[in-house]
Amino acid sequence: MEPDYKIKIENVVASTQIGENIDLNKIAREVKDAEYKPKQFPGLVLRIKEPKAAALVFRSGKVVCTGSKSVEDARKAVGQVVKIIGSFGIPVFENPEVKVQNIVASADLGVDLNLNAIAIGLGLENIEYEPEQFPGLVYRLRDPRVVVLIFGSGKMVVTGGKNPADARKAVEKIAEELTALGLM
Amino acid sequence: MEPDYKIKIENVVASTQIGENIDLNKIAREVKDAEYKPKQFPGLVLRIKEPKAAALVFRSGKVVCTGSKSVEDARKAVGQVVKIIGSFGIPVFENPEVKVQNIVASADLGVDLNLNAIAIGLGLENIEYEPEQFPGLVYRLRDPRVVVLIFGSGKMVVTGGKNPADARKAVEKIAEELTALGLM
DNA sequence: ATACGGTTTATAAACCTCTTTAAATATGGA
DNA sequence: TCCATATTTAAAGAGGTTTATAAACCGTAT
16 A cells, blocks of 8 residues: 555646747736746736746747646646637747646644654665755755755655655655654 | 632743842852853853752843742742842842843643634734744733733733733733633 | 823733745846 | 846745833834
8 A cells, every 4th residue: 555645746847849939028918817027027917817828939939838727727727828829920930849847745744753863774875965055955866857855844845756656655765764763 | 719820920031139249250150050241242141950940141230030930939049149149249239129020931722723713803003913923823912911922722922911910811811802702 | 381192111822924945937236 | 157136836944023011221213
């Protein structure tokens, strides 16, 4: 019987290219949910309500989409971006290839943890634990290549993955390691 | 049947005079739990472990004792201060009169509250509610003369009282007022 | 000369900001 | 080449916000 670590995807970052020379000034003027301050940042921020997301749209036509709760939602949000921008007569690709770049997930081992003991038990090469600076212990895994924030409450944040399975593998791996060390 | 508002005294501030010309430098040198930085503040801070408290000791012999959880503990803490300082051959009064200057208590009405409605219902003369600045509604009572911080959770902080009954009276008074206004 | 604000100590309440991590994107500055 | 700008998100801890109160000292203002 597999334990339930309550793994939940919290944020998906995806990138794509929807066109080749986007007039950001025109979008900023026409779209209420758009923010464009080129002096501060070269991308236009376009917020999508459903599914909830935020897209950074660049003049090159490249787009970064953040804030989605699933890979599927990220694709849908990109679809919305294409629809909105295309509605102003700006040439856009109808079905751009969407590449997932980062997935952030939360998880819960369900038990309180002694982070000092863990820092020592897991070895110091891949661990950073500076409680004065940040209450979470930072653990960098090689396979899958992700970074996990481990908290005293047993909760964790897995980040850096390219697909949902990375988070699951990381959580299971850590649970095994901590069990083997008698730390959970 | 009287409702239980979980009234709890959280802090007692008391003042007294234990002597007439205290050598604060001597105390600072001899006592580990003492802090004395005259450039920053003219009082020496003496921390008491049991009952937990902090005393500000002044050259005049006057003392302010804070942090106690009851009036009795405040008196005991003063007794400890007298004992510690007297042990260095510094002349002190054995049984100084202790005056309670402030009591802070917490309470819980046990129901969620609509602070906007309360601010209007209780009248604006004695009310301050600026949620951007601080989440609690500030209500100044005339009798007893205390100040009550009221939170949306139903929890409250009563401060400014000189005896424990002030907190109880204030909580009961507010509960009556809110009940009469149909706000709880 | 008086008054006020600040310094310090303790304390509850609930809310804010910040801290850290990953990733794509494009621009400026050192 | 690296850092900063911007976007998003979870986790938990720190510091700050407000209120009352005594004490004694400083600076500023009237």
